[in-house]
Amino acid sequence: MTINTENTAALQPLLEIRDLAISFSTSNGEVQAVRNAHLTVMPGETVAIVGESGSGKSTTALAAIGLLDGNGRVSGGQIIFDGEDISHASEKRLQELRGNSIGMVPQDPMSNLNPVWKIGFQVKETLRANGLPHTPADVAKVLEQAGLPDAERRAKQYPHEFSGGMRQRALIAIGLSCRPRLLIADEPTSALDVTVQRQILDHLGTLTDELGTAVLLITHDLGLAAERAQKVVVMYKGRVVESGPALEILTNPRHPYTRKLVESAPSLASKRIDSAKSLGVQSADLLTSEDSAKLKAADNVIEVKDLTKVFKLRSGLGKSTDFTAVDNVSFDIKRGTTTAVVGESGSGKSTVARMVLNLETPTSGSIMYNGVDMTTLNTKRLFEFRRRVQPIFQDPYGSLDPMYNIFRTIEEPLRVHKIGTAKSREAKVRELLDQVALPSSVMRRFPNELSGGQRQRVAIARALALDPEVVICDEAVSALDVLVQAQILNLLADLQSELGLSYLFITHDLAVVRQIADFVCVMEKGKLVETGTTDEVFDAPQQDYTRALLAAIPGSRLELPPEVA
Amino acid sequence: MNKDTANTEHYVAPLEETPLAETDSVKEETKALSLWGEAWRNLRTQPLFIISALLILLILTVAAFPGLFTSASPDEGCLLANSDGGPAPGHPLGYTFQGCDVYARVIYGTRASVLVGLLTTIAVVIIGGILGALAGYYGGWLDAILARLGDIFFALPLILGAIIIMQLPAFRENRTTVTVVFTLLIFGWPQVARITRGAVISVRNADFVVASRSLGVSKFSALMKHVIPNSLAPVIVIATISLGTFIVAEATLSFLGIGLPPSIMSWGNDISAAQTSLRSNPSTLLWPAAALSITVLSFIMLGDAVRDALDPKARKR
Numbered sequence: 055m056t057i058n059t060e061n062t063a064a065l066q067p068l069l070e071i072r073d074l075a076i077s078f079s080t081s082n083g084e085v086q087a088v089r090n091a092h093l094t095v096m097p098g099e100t101v102a103i104v105g106e107s108g109s110g111k112s113t114t115a116l117a118a119i120g121l122l123d124g125n126g127r128v129s130g131g132q133i134i135f136d137g138e139d140i141s142h143a144s145e146k147r148l149q150e151l152r153g154n155s156i157g158m159v160p161q162d163p164m165s166n167l168n169p170v171w172k173i174g175f176q177v178k179e180t181l182r183a184n185g186l187p188h189t190p191a192d193v194a195k196v197l198e199q200a201g202l203p204d205a206e207r208r209a210k211q212y213p214h215e216f217s218g219g220m221r222q223r224a225l226i227a228i229g230l231s232c233r234p235r236l237l238i239a240d241e242p243t244s245a246l247d248v249t250v251q252r253q254i255l256d257h258l259g260t261l262t263d264e265l266g267t268a269v270l271l272i273t274h275d276l277g278l279a280a281e282r283a284q285k286v287v288v289m290y291k292g293r294v295v296e297s298g299p300a301l302e303i304l305t306n307p308r309h310p311y312t313r314k315l316v317e318s319a320p321s322l323a324s325k326r327i328d329s330a331k332s333l334g335v336q337s338a339d340l341l342t343s344e345d346s347a348k349l350k351a352a353d354n355v356i357e358v359k360d361l362t363k364v365f366k367l368r369s370g371l372g373k374s375t376d377f378t379a380v381d382n383v384s385f386d387i388k389r390g391t392t393t394a395v396v397g398e399s400g401s402g403k404s405t406v407a408r409m410v411l412n413l414e415t416p417t418s419g420s421i422m423y424n425g426v427d428m429t430t431l432n433t434k435r436l437f438e439f440r441r442r443v444q445p446i447f448q449d450p451y452g453s454l455d456p457m458y459n460i461f462r463t464i465e466e467p468l469r470v471h472k473i474g475t476a477k478s479r480e481a482k483v484r485e486l487l488d489q490v491a492l493p494s495s496v497m498r499r500f501p502n503e504l505s506g507g508q509r510q511r512v513a514i515a516r517a518l519a520l521d522p523e524v525v526i527c528d529e530a531v532s533a534l535d536v537l538v539q540a541q542i543l544n545l546l547a548d549l550q551s552e553l554g555l556s557y558l559f560i561t562h563d564l565a566v567v568r569q570i571a572d573f574v575c576v577m578e579k580g581k582l583v584e585t586g587t588t589d590e591v592f593d594a595p596q597q598d599y600t601r602a603l604l605a606a607i608p609g610s611r612l613e614l615p616p617e618v619a
Numbered sequence: 620m621n622k623d624t625a626n627t628e629h630y631v632a633p634l635e636e637t638p639l640a641e642t643d644s645v646k647e648e649t650k651a652l653s654l655w656g657e658a659w660r661n662l663r664t665q666p667l668f669i670i671s672a673l674l675i676l677l678i679l680t681v682a683a684f685p686g687l688f689t690s691a692s693p694d695e696g697c698l699l700a701n702s703d704g705g706p707a708p709g710h711p712l713g714y715t716f717q718g719c720d721v722y723a724r725v726i727y728g729t730r731a732s733v734l735v736g737l738l739t740t741i742a743v744v745i746i747g748g749i750l751g752a753l754a755g756y757y758g759g760w761l762d763a764i765l766a767r768l769g770d771i772f773f774a775l776p777l778i779l780g781a782i783i784i785m786q787l788p789a790f791r792e793n794r795t796t797v798t799v800v801f802t803l804l805i806f807g808w809p810q811v812a813r814i815t816r817g818a819v820i821s822v823r824n825a826d827f828v829v830a831s832r833s834l835g836v837s838k839f840s841a842l843m844k845h846v847i848p849n850s851l852a853p854v855i856v857i858a859t860i861s862l863g864t865f866i867v868a869e870a871t872l873s874f875l876g877i878g879l880p881p882s883i884m885s886w887g888n889d890i891s892a893a894q895t896s897l898r899s900n901p902s903t904l905l906w907p908a909a910a911l912s913i914t915v916l917s918f919i920m921l922g923d924a925v926r927d928a929l930d931p932k933a934r935k936r
Binding site: 090293294295296297298299302303306308309310411412413437440441443444445447448449452453454455456457466467470471502513516520 | 634826827829834
């Protein structure tokens with residue numbers, strides 16, 4: 055060996071995980087959460103761990119900082135931080151490392167700040183614990199670095215006075231306050247709106263570049279990982295299945311799982327459509343929609359006109375202030391097409407969905423269903439209307455009654471509307487399960503025994519039980535893992551062409567919209583700011599807000615060679 | 620190999636080690652399990668549950684068929700000659716001040732205590748459950764009125780309130796099991812109503828309730844079919860635990876002379892009667908008190924075990 059010492063020092067990895075195995079002891083015995091995991095983080099480098107929920111990505115990162123749950127332990131392998139094996143280091147040693155050498159930005163900014171202490175105090179606490187100067191000026195400096203304007207005043211505020219993005223900035227400030235050499239960011243932005251997400255990640259990027267901090271970024275979004283990290287580690291079922299330079303993984307995925315992931319990541323798929331269009335490929339091959347001339351000819355199944363919803367907010371005794379959640383919104387849903395309503399949280403998109411479902415009465419305006427104003431329907435007609443318009447909700451864990459087995463869940467709408475006999479209803483349930491590609495053996499199972507994707511299929515089957523014309527999907531795929539998300543989107547598209555359904559798709563995820571929608575309505579703060587066909591909105595956005603949303607799609611700045619795209 | 624290239628190497632796991640599982644496969648082999656089924660499977664193996672269930676089974680059998688456990692009569696054939704006598708053949712626990720068989724009295728006293736506990740629990744769950752569910756589900760003025768009403772009853776001390784109620788002319792003349800149950804019901808329902816209200820509120824906005832409402836299920840049947848079955852678990856737990864406390868309350872009232880009349884045999888009455896011979900013959904106090912403690916303890920243990928089974932998060936690892 056003739057490498058000189060200076061060189062080896064520079065090349066020594068900051069964090070090296072070798073053959074790591076982590077097991078949890080549960081009431082069902084030992085469970086192996088992570089096996090044979092290995093990754094290296096060089097000083098100043100950003101490495102992303104990508105995987106679906108339960109793949110062991112967070113567990114691996116938590117092990118590196120010695121913060122596994124009480125029942126978990128490192129059962130094999132080594133975690134080497136800066137040349138020191140810390141896989142079985144004492145709590146005292148780990149405490150020395152935490153904050154000082156390894157910082158952490160947790161996932162949920164809403165629950166990771168202590169609500170009873172001022173932000174400044176929480177920063178000060180970190181500084182003091184690591185023996186750094188902690189005068190108010192130092193605290194303000196740390197917060198300012200994290201991009202909080204007016205830091206001195208902000209330090210005196212409580213977490214509830216901060217927005218989600220500001221809280222995450224405060225958490226980043228705390229994570230970076232002691233100039234750690236490695237920052238572990240566990241899904242740092244998945245609870246935030248897309249535009250905020252982009253700002254935060256941009257800021258995190260520049261900040262860690264300046265400080266020379268290495269970042270271990272944990273995410274479920276391959277597009278985001280590829281955009282932000284030099285190196286990507288893909289984890290699947292507790293193992294590292296593929297790792298390498300970010301672009302190399304995207305362009306040349308070799309493991310079948312990575313290949314599937316690259317195919318189905320919405321952010322990348324959206325990118326792919328873009329690139330293909332620039333190459334002159336007809337959009338019909340890529341999108342689920344038929345050609346736009348035919349779409350324009352279709353009649354409207356639902357027409358929403360000047361829809362307004364004002365909520366009365368209680369403010370003290372007997373007084374109330376008006377809050378306009380939806381402000382003069384008008385759009386149409388053409389028969390057999392998909393209309394997407396896009397917006398960030400608080401934009402009023404879900405209130406629109408609830409009004410179209412007639413779960414909420416509009417303050418003014420009308421919703422015409424097949425030419426009939428349904429806000430004026432009597433109980434009996436309303437009951438009929440409910441048959442024709444069905445919802446699919448976001449959370450597949452919440453939308454099925456845990457006490458009902460799958461058969462009863464899907465049969466319920468049939469029973470309520472007194473359709474068929476017990477026997478014909480059972481046949482119908484079998485048929486519906488078949489349509490959503492579930493075996494009829496799930497009929498006797500309960501929701502807690504099914505995975506998220508399966509539950510969402512059951513929810514779709516229930517929505518289809520009454521042969522509806524319109525299905526309202528309220529964030530129907532947002533809670534699902536990428537691969538399952540792709541399956542469900544395909545299923546929805548297949549069902550649309552098979553049954554001629556019309557979808558109203560409520561979502562915050564523009565990448566998903568690009569894949570499924572024919573028309574897009576963009577909402578901001580209760581107002582409709584832009585409408586148009588998906589191509590129009592994506593290719594030539596008219597409003598700044600829409601442009602900001604589009605730019606915030608993770609992976610939108612990736613330069614992909616055409617053969618991948 | 621150069622370390623730098625080793626670090627950025629494109630690594631792919633061997634395929635046979637990490638086969639691609641079906642993302643959405645259904646386990647076909649296991650038996651279908653509902654929430655209750657799972658709870659039961661978990662309960663069956665809990666020592667706490669087994670012990671308390673066996674004890675409760677025993678207590679219920681004693682209450683239903685006291686004749687099976689003793690041939691001695693609890694109130695006939697009490698001979699003053701035996702007053703405060705020690706154990707004798709056929710009378711293992713000795714005699715009371717009045718010369719009655721302590722063992723037989725403990726056995727025969729079970730029925731009144733258990734009956735009061737059971738009836739009160741059932742009544743409290745029905746009344747408190749209905750009021751709490753309606754208040755939680757419909758909210759608004761109904762909730763406001765019921766919640767304040769519950770608070771008023773909550774604020775009244777049980778013993779003081781019971782003394783006043785039992786002194787009402789209608790009650791004073793004919794005190795029976797029913798009057799005691801009624802008194803305990805008046806002070807017991809707010810607690811169940813509160814728990815039910817909380818449980819219903821947490822379920823009423825669940826997506827599956829909204830989903831069934833948009834399917835055309837009416838508001839009331841959504842309450843009956845979806846909301847109530849899903850809010851039962853905490854109510855069952857609180858009911859099991861308070862069954863024990865109602866038995867204690869009955870004993871307290873009887874001890875103070877405002878519960879069951881002396882003509883009905885109950886542990887509370889026996890404990891009260893044992894006061895006179897506390898110094899000379901403490902065992903007359905000990906045995907009914909022990910029976911009372913064991914019964915109450917069994918129900919509270921059962922409630923604990925049921926809560927653990929129904930709430931997987933609280934389950935100890």
